[in-house]
Structures are given as structure tokens and as C-alpha cells.
Amino acid sequence: MTWPEKLGKAAFKAQETCSVDTQFLAGFVAFAQHGSVVAAARHLNIAPSTLALRIRSLEKDLGFALMTRSGRIARPTSSGAAVALRAEAILRDLRELKMLSDEAEPHGQLRLGVAQTAITTVLCDVLPEIARKYPNLEITVQKGSSSQIFAMVNDASVDGAFLFHPPWTLPKGFVWHALREEKFVVIADGAEEELDPLMLLRERPFVRYDRLLWSGQIAETFLRRERIQPNERVELDALDAIAVLVDRGLGVSLVPDRSIPWPAGLGIVKHGLGALAPVRNLGLLWPINSSYDRVMDKILQEVLTLERNQNQ
Secondary structure (H helix, E strand, O other), X not given: OOHHHHHHHHHHHHHHHOOOOHHHHHXXXXXXXXXXXXXXXXXXXXXXXXXXXXXXXXXXXXXXXXXXXXXXXXXXXHHHHHHHHHHHHHHHHHHHHHOOOOOOOOOEEXXXXXXXXXXXXXXXXXXXXXXHHOOOEEEEEEEEOHHHHHXXXXXXOOOEEEEEOOOOOOOOOEEEEEEEEEEEEEEEEOOOOOOOHHHHHHXXXXXXXXXXXXXXXXXXXXXXHOOOOOEEEEEEOOHHHHHHHHHOOOOEEEEEOOOOOOOOOOOEEEEOOHHHOOEEEEEEEEEOOOOOHHHHXXXXXXXXXXXXXXXX
């Protein structure tokens, strides 16, 4: 019997008995995505033995093997890989169905992507209020760089995201609401005497913000526009590390003037660029005509309310 026939037979059996548990399906999907029972169990915050039992129970319900082992390495069978693909769509449809309720209070599961910087600046402010107002809404969070988070929104791995606007025009299939603007500044050691920020960038050693990041690309576009070829010392993807190196006299840097404070004890000085300053915009993004439109709009309103209260 081929696996499609097995899958059809198992689906009929499951329909007869109604025994397939969505938690078990979610557990097997996590195993297929993460490549091991241990990694999937860590992601689900359960014991590996619990996940293994769930997969065995799912195999019993469906009537065929989903997982095969070679030594300590576990992999989905060919049938299991097909089930994982189908199960992802089933679980996504179930989550979306829960969002279609006419009730004023949203419930179900929402997957949010959050750019690293936005965790402390926005998410930690708004999440407690959302949890208090909507106790039946379960929010899971995936973090990463803005480019990684955008890819997650694009392939429907998350339902919406807090991230920085890319240095290019967004496709038309997304809703974008800008929340915060951060201007770029030149940071230098407190002992640095030169006050002209453009001269600092031209003449002093330069600690570059990683050009693989969108914010690093914004900085690079500014340098090219001003025809500045900096004397590069090092290129890093962590703003705190850049600030520490600048404080220790390694050079100057061009970075966003972020909302959260720099590490304590640093003697760095920020030099503004005035009207020349490039900016990065933090905002909320989700697909147009999404099943999560209503709940994303509620999150947006909460963020805007918090922003207004903080600015008063």
C-alpha cells in the first residue's frame, strides 16, 4: 500500500474515531521542523519523553509509522513528512477559525514576530496590557533580526510582527503602521575633541554596524551619499558591543539613536546629524486581508495608546 493510500485510510479512521489530538499533531509538526525530539520538546516547553509519547499515540491513531530512528537520530518517515505538511495547514486553519468569532474579545493563538530591539522597547510595554485585557488570547513570540522576522511574516510562520521598515519599498500585500522613528547619530569616545560628526566619520577609525542588517544598510547608504569612505576597524551586528568598543577608544560609529539606554558606565557622546540624519522606523506589519486583522488592529491601538501616554 502506498503512503497516499495509507494516509487516506488513516484519515478515514481518524474521522470515524475522532481520536486525533491537535496537540499531538502540533508536537509532530514541531519534531519535523526542528529535526529532533529534544529540540522540538524544548520549543514546546515539554519533556522529550512526553513528546515521544504523543508521537507514538499519533502513530497509533493514524495506523502507520511517522518517525524512524537510526541510532540516536530520529527522522520523519516519508509518510510522516507528508503528514507534517498536511498537519501544518490543518493547524493553521484551526487557529484562523478561532479568530473568526464575532465576539468583541479575541481568543485563540496569535504568533508574533519581534525584532530584537523591539522586545524591550515595545513588546514588554504592550504585552502585559494585552494579556490583561484579552486573557483568552494566547500569544507566542518569535524573535530575530528585522529581515528574519519579515521572512517569517512573508512565509506565514508568524501572523504579524514588530520590526524596522526595510530599506526598500514593502510589497503591496502588507499592512504597515509606523510606530517610532529613530534617527542615526555618530557616537564617539567622551574624550574625543572633534565635534563635527561628518569629520569624525571621515577622519577617525570606524566601527561599522553590520551591513547584513537593514539598519546597517541604512548607515551604508548615508555614508555613500555623503561620499565618506571610513577607515574601518571592525564590523559588528550588536549595538551594545559597538558602544563598548567606541567607549574604549577603538573608533567612532554611525548607529540609530535607539530608545533603550546604552550599557551603564559608558562615556560615549552622541553627535547629531541634523537634517542630514538617516532614520529607521519601527512599526507593526501584517498581511492584508488576514484572519488576524481584528486582533492586530487591537494590538496596534494598545501600542498607540501607550505611546501617547508616555509622551504626555
